[in-house]
Amino acid sequence: MPLYENLATRLRGQIRRGVLRPGERMPSLRGLGRQERVSVATAVEAYLQLEREGLVEARERSGYYVRAPTAPVPATRAIRLQSRVPQTLRNPALLGVLDVLLREDLLPLHVATPALELLPSAAIASATIRAMRRAPQSALDYGTPQGSRELRVQIAKRYLRAGVDIDPDEVVITAGAMEAISLALRSVTRSGDVVLLETPTYYGLLQAVAALGLRVIEVPNHAGSGIDVACLRTLLARHAVRAAVLVPNFNNPVGSCSNDADKRAIVAACAAHGVVLIEDDLYGELAYSGERPAPLRRFDAGGSVITCGSFSKTLAPGLRIGWALGAQRTPDIVRAKCFSTIATAMLPQLAIADYLARHDFDRALRRLRRELATNAQRWRAAILHHFPDGTRVSDPAGGMTLWLELADGIEGQALFEAALARGIGSLPGHLFSTRGDCRNHLRLGCGLRWSADIDAGLRELGRLATKLRGS
Numbered sequence: 001m002p003l004y005e006n007l008a009t010r011l012r013g014q015i016r017r018g019v020l021r022p023g024e025r026m027p028s029l030r031g032l033g034r035q036e037r038v039s040v041a042t043a044v045e046a047y048l049q050l051e052r053e054g055l056v057e058a059r060e061r062s063g064y065y066v067r068a069p070t071a072p073v074p075a076t077r078a079i080r081l082q083s084r085v086p087q088t089l090r091n092p093a094l095l096g097v098l099d100v101l102l103r104e105d106l107l108p109l110h111v112a113t114p115a116l117e118l119l120p121s122a123a124i125a126s127a128t129i130r131a132m133r134r135a136p137q138s139a140l141d142y143g144t145p146q147g148s149r150e151l152r153v154q155i156a157k158r159y160l161r162a163g164v165d166i167d168p169d170e171v172v173i174t175a176g177a178m179e180a181i182s183l184a185l186r187s188v189t190r191s192g193d194v195v196l197l198e199t200p201t202y203y204g205l206l207q208a209v210a211a212l213g214l215r216v217i218e219v220p221n222h223a224g225s226g227i228d229v230a231c232l233r234t235l236l237a238r239h240a241v242r243a244a245v246l247v248p249n250f251n252n253p254v255g256s257c258s259n260d261a262d263k264r265a266i267v268a269a270c271a272a273h274g275v276v277l278i279e280d281d282l283y284g285e286l287a288y289s290g291e292r293p294a295p296l297r298r299f300d301a302g303g304s305v306i307t308c309g310s311f312s313k314t315l316a317p318g319l320r321i322g323w324a325l326g327a328q329r330t331p332d333i334v335r336a337k338c339f340s341t342i343a344t345a346m347l348p349q350l351a352i353a354d355y356l357a358r359h360d361f362d363r364a365l366r367r368l369r370r371e372l373a374t375n376a377q378r379w380r381a382a383i384l385h386h387f388p389d390g391t392r393v394s395d396p397a398g399g400m401t402l403w404l405e406l407a408d409g410i411e412g413q414a415l416f417e418a419a420l421a422r423g424i425g426s427l428p429g430h431l432f433s434t435r436g437d438c439r440n441h442l443r444l445g446c447g448l449r450w451s452a453d454i455d456a457g458l459r460e461l462g463r464l465a466t467k468l469r470g471s
């Protein structure tokens with residue numbers, strides 16, 4: 001047997017026996033070479049072999065990590081295009097289930113929030129103090145509806161790193177990405193207009209379109225490959241769609257990411273039909289490895305893509321600082337902002353601008369992305385271990401959500417209720433669909449740090465799922 005195969009066999013055994021656990025970093029190539037008395041080239045060959053088998057994955061500038069066992073990802077139900085007509089939202093779950101989000105006594109397996117320990121809170125605290133000292137009057141005054149120019153410049157600089165050259169004058173600062181999306185929708189639609197959303201998609205987007213009395217048509221979003229471009233083209237040709245709200249990068253709940261060719265095609269199809277494209281790029285900075293995926297905006301030559309984002313998943317959800325890159329719609333969005341909340345709080349804007357100017361945000365992001373990648377593998381491994389056979393789980397390459405298709409048609413709502421009775425938070429799949437589809441799905445968040453409590457919570461969820469299957 002070649003040396004590398006010998007080594008791969010030993011490492012494979014250690015992974016199978018749980019000596020090396022999902023999410024754990026494998027020894028460095030040099031370390032492994034020294035430890036096993038083989039050359040670095042042999043260590044590389046062994047890792048490549050394990051990578052081909054799906055047992056480990058390479059993460060740029062970080063090394064090799066153990067992957068959770070492979071498992072099928074949830075399938076997307078085919079949509080019969082003929083039978084679909086745009087309609088206003090009729091999903092009662094949107095009201096009932098969301099009460100869960102207000103409870104603070106649950107084991108929070110349902111939240112899509114990074115562990116607060118992973119965020120650079122000390123640096124943000126000192127940036128806040130500095131902002132207050134530097135400009136106490138501006139920090140406490142009403143700001144302009146468009147927001148701090150200092151922060152808008154910093155946001156423009158971040159997009160430049162993503163290959164998108166924007167003018168700080170088209171950035172509108174908002175209370176999180178959610179306000180940015182709502183303002184963009186208010187600026188381009190009127191009650192009764194048709195908007196295109198993915199299915200499944202983030203329930204906040206469903207609520208936003210429901211609040212504005214919009215009608216919805218859905219395009220499938222496949223785990224793995226992302227937005228179904230062929231279906232999108234057909235829908236745009238059939239219906240008078242006013243706007244599309246899409247989450248092309250690591251969307252919530254499925255975690256899929258569209259490739260650049262699809263993104264280009266989506267932007268072109270929307271432009272051809274005069275559809276305003278509102279892009280929710282909340283998770284774009286959270287790829288587990290490699291380059292940040294491009295925002296749709298990168299492929300927009302005509303100024304019809306409004307990109308929305310925030311620092312909620314990367315710096316601090318509670319500061320509530322987001323933005324819209326308004327393109328041609330900037331004046332309308334600024335006006336909508338002015339008439340809704342006048343302006344966004346100034347102190348957090350100045351604090352974030354100060355943080356971005358003085359600290360290495362990319363370094364903090366690298367650390368966060370590494371941790372999230374490890375978390376996702378740990379959570380997936382635990383789910384596959386504790387849940388009944390036949391459970392499918394997404395395998396995202398970024399973001400912080402996992403999408404489960406439960407075995408044997410177990411109802412997500414039933415599992416959600418059983419878990420709630422035991423003090424465990426989860427979200428039933430039908431919350432992510434306009435029409436209450438995805439009934440045997442569950443969404444979990446995997447941003448919190450791995451702990452014995454989380455393991456116990458997932459074990460209990462798996463036990464309840466097994467019990468429901470038998471009932």
Ligand SMILES: Cc1ncc(COP(=O)(O)O)c(C=O)c1O
Binds near residue numbers: 177179280309322
């Ligand atoms: C896809 C998506 N968009 C928007 C939001 C809300 O973002 P923000 O907190 O910046 O308003 C979330 C929150 O989880 C989300 O998952």
